[in-house]
Amino acid sequence: NNSLQLLQQYQNSQQLQQQQTPLQQLQQTNLNQMQQQHQVNNNQLNPMTVLSGQHHMQQQQQQAKRGSFYDESTNTNYNHHQQQHDDMTRSAKRSASTPLSTTNSNNNIVSTHLPLLDPQNPSGTLLRQYFELSTNNVLNLPPIPSNEEYCVMILQQQQQHGMYTSSNLTPDNLPWYDQSALNAARFSQLALGALCNDQVGLALELSNACVLCLKNCVEEPSHKSCLSAVARAYLLHGIFRSLRGDMVRYFKYRRVCMTQIYMLDGEQQDETVDALLAAMSFHDAWAYMMYNATEDALPDIDGVLPRVCNHKGCGSDASTGLGCSQVVTDPMNQMWIQGEPQIFLKNEARVVDRSLDAISCAVRSCCDQANRDFAQMSQSMSGGGGGEGVLDMTTPTSLAVMASEDELCSRNMVLSAQALLNQKNAHERVTKPGLIMMITAMDAFLENSDQDGSGGDGGGAEEGGFSETQIQNLLSACEMAIKHPMLLHSPGPVYHMMSNAAVLLCHLLNGLHAKCSMRDSSSAGNSNDGGAGGNNNESDLFYETLDTFMSIRKLLNMHRQNLPVRLRCHAIPRPNIGPSKKTDPETPFIDLGETLMCSCRGCQGFVLMGCSPCVAAERSLQSSKVQAVQLESDGDFQREIDDLGDFNLDDDALFSILSRVANN
Numbered sequence: 081n082n083s084l085q086l087l088q089q090y091q092n093s094q095q096l097q098q099q100q101t102p103l104q105q106l107q108q109t110n111l112n113q114m115q116q117q118h119q120v121n122n123n124q125l126n127p128m129t130v131l132s133g134q135h136h137m138q139q140q141q142q143q144a145k146r147g148s149f150y151d152e153s154t155n156t157n158y159n160h161h162q163q164q165h166d167d168m169t170r171s172a173k174r175s176a177s178t179p180l181s182t183t184n185s186n187n188n189i190v191s192t193h194l195p196l197l198d199p200q201n202p203s204g205t206l207l208r209q210y211f212e213l214s215t216n217n218v219l220n221l222p223p224i225p226s227n228e229e230y231c232v233m234i235l236q237q238q239q240q241h242g243m244y245t246s247s248n249l250t251p252d253n254l255p256w257y258d259q260s261a262l263n264a265a266r267f268s269q270l271a272l273g274a275l276c277n278d279q280v281g282l283a284l285e286l287s288n289a290c291v292l293c294l295k296n297c298v299e300e301p302s303h304k305s306c307l308s309a310v311a312r313a314y315l316l317h318g319i320f321r322s323l324r325g326d327m328v329r330y331f332k333y334r335r336v337c338m339t340q341i342y343m344l345d346g347e348q349q350d351e352t353v354d355a356l357l358a359a360m361s362f363h364d365a366w367a368y369m370m371y372n373a374t375e376d377a378l379p380d381i382d383g384v385l386p387r388v389c390n391h392k393g394c395g396s397d398a399s400t401g402l403g404c405s406q407v408v409t410d411p412m413n414q415m416w417i418q419g420e421p422q423i424f425l426k427n428e429a430r431v432v433d434r435s436l437d438a439i440s441c442a443v444r445s446c447c448d449q450a451n452r453d454f455a456q457m458s459q460s461m462s463g464g465g466g467g468e469g470v471l472d473m474t475t476p477t478s479l480a481v482m483a484s485e486d487e488l489c490s491r492n493m494v495l496s497a498q499a500l501l502n503q504k505n506a507h508e509r510v511t512k513p514g515l516i517m518m519i520t521a522m523d524a525f526l527e528n529s530d531q532d533g534s535g536g537d538g539g540g541a542e543e544g545g546f547s548e549t550q551i552q553n554l555l556s557a558c559e560m561a562i563k564h565p566m567l568l569h570s571p572g573p574v575y576h577m578m579s580n581a582a583v584l585l586c587h588l589l590n591g592l593h594a595k596c597s598m599r600d601s602s603s604a605g606n607s608n609d610g611g612a613g614g615n616n617n618e619s620d621l622f623y624e625t626l627d628t629f630m631s632i633r634k635l636l637n638m639h640r641q642n643l644p645v646r647l648r649c650h651a652i653p654r655p656n657i658g659p660s661k662k663t664d665p666e667t668p669f670i671d672l673g674e675t676l677m678c679s680c681r682g683c684q685g686f687v688l689m690g691c692s693p694c695v696a697a698e699r700s701l702q703s704s705k706v707q708a709v710q711l712e713s714d715g716d717f718q719r720e721i722d723d724l725g726d727f728n729l730d731d732d733a734l735f736s737i738l739s740r741v742a743n744n
Contacts, residue, residue: 190263190289197266199226207286210273214569215319218514219359220432222352224265224309227251230258234303257297258306264293265309268316275323276569278642283320288727290317291734298737304344308352311340315356319363319571325644327367328379329731331415334360335385336738338408342388351430353404358423358433358440362572364416365443369573369680370647373447373475378415384739387414418444418476420488424496435497435515441477442490442497442522443573443682448478449490450682454700457693494522514567514574517560521577524553524584525686546588554588555625557581558632568639576678579636579649580686585629586652586670587689592622593669626655645710649683651676677703 196204225233228251235249254262267290274283290313297310318333337360341353371377390409412418423429423437481488498519527550546554561567561578568575596618633652640648653674656667677684677700684703688696 189285190292193267193270193286193289194263196270196286197263204270207270207273207277210276210566211269213564214276214566215269215272215316215571217512217564217567218518218570218572218574219355219362219436220430220512220515221312221355221359224262224269224312227254227259227262230254230262230305233305237303237305255303257299257301258303260293260296261301261306261309261313264290264297264313265316267293268313268320271320272316272323275320276566284727287317287320288730291727291730295730295734295737298734298741307340307344308356311337311344311356312352314340315360322363322367323569323571323647325647327370328381330367331379332381332385332735334364335381335388335414338388338414339742342390342405342408344404354423354426354429354433357404357407357417358429358436359571361417361421361423361440362436365440365447366571366573366576368416368418368444369447369576369682372679372681373444373451375415384735386742387411412476420480420484421493424493431500431503432515435500435519438493438497438500439515439518439522440572441488442493442526444475444477445481445488445490445493446525447680447682448475448481450685452478453685454681457697460693461697490522491526494519494526498523513560513564514570517557517564517567518574518577520553520560521557521581524550524557525580527553546584546591551588551621551625554581554584555628558585558628562628562631562635565635565639568635575636575639576649576680576683578632579652579678580683582629582632582636582652583650583672583675583686585625585632586672589622589625589629589655590668590670590672592618592625596622630655645707646679649678649680650687673699676706679704679707 195201196207198204231249231251231254267286271283271286271290274280274286294310294313294317297306301307301310314333314337318330318337321327321333322330337356341356344353388409390405407413407417407422410419417440421437421441424434424441426434481490486492497515501515501519527547528545558578558581561581568578633654636649636652640651653671655670657669672687675687677687681700684700688699691699
C-alpha cells in the first residue's frame with residue numbers, strides 16, 4: 081500500500097509538471113539550478129570554516145530573499161513607488177503649460193484605450209488587422225511579444241548569462257518601464273490601423289496614448305530587451321505623424337529611434353534591428369522623393385535632438401560589413417538613410433528586410449536620376465555651359481551607385497529584390513502582396529530605362545514603346561492595388577508608385593487609341609479584312625486596360641482627397657469620352673496636359689514622357705505655381721496640426737525630456 085501511494089504521488093507530480101506553462105517551467109528550472117549551486121558551494125567549504133560560515137550563509141540567504149528584485153512584495157512596492165515617481169514627474173513637467181483638467185483628461189486616455197490591447201478585444205483585433213493589411217503588409221516587422229512571451233525571453237536570457245534568481249516575474253507584475261514600452265509599441269500599431277480605417281479622432285487619441293507611455297521610457301531601462309519595443313514605437317509614431325503631414329516631428333522621432341537602435345546594437349536583437357532599419361530606409365526614400373533629395377530644405381532638428389554619435393568605438397564585424405551602430409551614427413544617415421543599402425548587403429538579414437532595403441535604394445537612385453535630368457534641362461533652357469548644375473546634384477547614393485553600377489543600379493536592385501522574394505514560399509507571397517506589387521511596378525518602370533545602361537532590347541515592343549512584359553507588369557501591379565486598396569495607406573512611396581503606374585496606363589491608352597483610330601480611318605473604304613485579327617487583339621487590350629485604369633483612378637482619387645496637399649501625387653484627368661467630349665482623332669484619348677502634377681521631380685517625369693525640354697519646364701513651373709496656391713488655400717490640415725492642442729503639448733513635453741537627457 082505504501083508503495084502504491086508513493087507511485088500515485090509521483091504520477092501526480094509528473095502530471096502537474098506537464099501542465100505547467102513555459103514560464104512556470106523556466107522559473108522551476110531557475111530554482112533547481114539555484115539549489116544545486118548552493119549545494120555545490122556548501123560541499124566545497126573547508127571543514128575548519130563550516131561552523132563560522134553557516135551563520136554567514138544564513139545572512140546571505142536572508143539578504144537575497146529581502147533584496148530579490150522580482151520578489152512579489154518588493155516588486156509591488158517598486159512598481160508602486162516607480163509609478164508614483166513617474167506620475168509626479170509627468171505632472172510637474174506638464175503643469176507649467178497645461179491646465180490641471182487637461183492633464184487629468186490626457187492621463188485617462190491610456191486607461192480608456194487600454195482594453196484595446198487585449199488580444200481578445202474585438203475592436204482592438206480589428207485595428208490590428210487594418211495595421212497588418214496596410215503598414216505591416218509592406219514593412220513586415222516582427223510581432224510584438226506578449227507579456228507571457230516577454231517573461232519567457234527575460235528568464236531565458238538570465239539562464240544564458242548564468243543569472244539564477246528566484247524570480248517571480250509574471251505577466252501581471254512586469255516592471256513599469258517594460259510594461260510601458262510594450263504598450264507604447266502596441267498603441268502605435270493601433271493608431272496606424274485606425275488611420276487606415278479613416279477613424280482620425282481615434283487614431284489621434286491612440287497616438288497620444290503612445291506618447292504618454294513613451295514618457296515612462298525615458299530613463300535607463302531595467303532590461304535592454306524592451307528597447308526594441310521602444311524603438312518600434314518611436315518609428316511607427318513618427319510615420320503616423322508624417323502621414324498627417326507633420327514632417328518635422330517625423331524627423332525628430334526618427335532621430336530618437338536611431339538612438340534606441342544604437343543602444344540596442346549587440347543585444348541579441350539583430351532581427352528586430354534589421355527590420356527597423358529596413359523600414360526606416362523605406363520611409364526615408366519617400367521623404368527623399370518629397371524633398372527632391374535637397375538636404376537644405378530639411379528642418380533643423382539638431383538644436384532639439386543632437387546627432388547620434390558613436391561612443392563605442394569601431395563595434396562592427398568585418399565579416400558582416402557595417403554594424404547597426406555604425407549605420408545610425410553615420411553623418412550622412414542622420415536625416416535620411418543614403419548610400420549603399422546596408423541591410424540588403426547583409427546576408428544574415430531576413431529576406432523581406434533585404435528586399436525592402438533594395439527597393440529603397442532603387443527609389444533613391446531613380447530620384448537622383450530625375451534630379452539630374454531636370455538640372456540638365458534647366459541648363460539647356462538657360463543656355464549655360466559647363467557641368468556645375470549636374471555636379472551639384474551628386475548625392476551619397478549616386479556616388480555609391482556609380483562606384484558599383486553593375487550591382488547597385490536601380491534595375492539590378494529591383495531584380496535582386498525579386499530574386500530574394502522568390503526564395504519565400506507561395507503562401508507568404510500571397511498573404512502579403514505589398515512587396516510583390518512594388519517590385520512588379522518598379523520592374524515596369526525601369527524595363528526600358530536608359531539610366532542603368534540596360535534599356536529595352538527592341539524586341540517585343542508593341543504600343544508606344546511598351547513591351548509585352550511591361551504591359552503585363554503594369555496591369556498586374558494595378559490589379560494588386562485594386563484587390564488590396566489598403567496598401568495605399570502604407571508608409572513609403574507605395575501610393576506614388578501606383579499613381580505613376582496609372583499615368584503609364586494613360587500613355588498606353590493614348591497609343592492604343594491613336595493606332596486603332598488610324599486603322600479604322602484607313603480601312604473605312606477598304607473591303608479587305610486582312611488585319612481584322614490584329615484589330616481585335618488591340619481592341620481587347622484597349623478595353624481591358626481602360627477597365628483597369630478607371631478602377632485604379634477612382635481608388636487613387638478617393639485616397640488623394642484624404643491627404644494633405646503637400647503629400648498628394650498626380651490628379652489624373654478623365655478619358656475623353658462621354659456626350660460632351662469630342663472624338664477628334666488628333667486629340668489624345670486622355671489629355672495629360674490637364675494633369676496636376678506631383679511636387680516630386682521623379683513623379684513628374686512620368687507625366688512629361690515624350691515632351692520637349694521647353695514644354696516640360698513650362699508645365700513643371702505651372703504645376704508648382706498651382707500647388708503653391710493650393711497650399712495657401714488649404715488650411716484645414718495645417719490648422720489641424722497646429723490646433724491639436726493637448727496632443728502637441730504631450731509631444732513637446734516628451735521632446736523636452738529627451739533633449740535634456742540627450743544633452744546630458
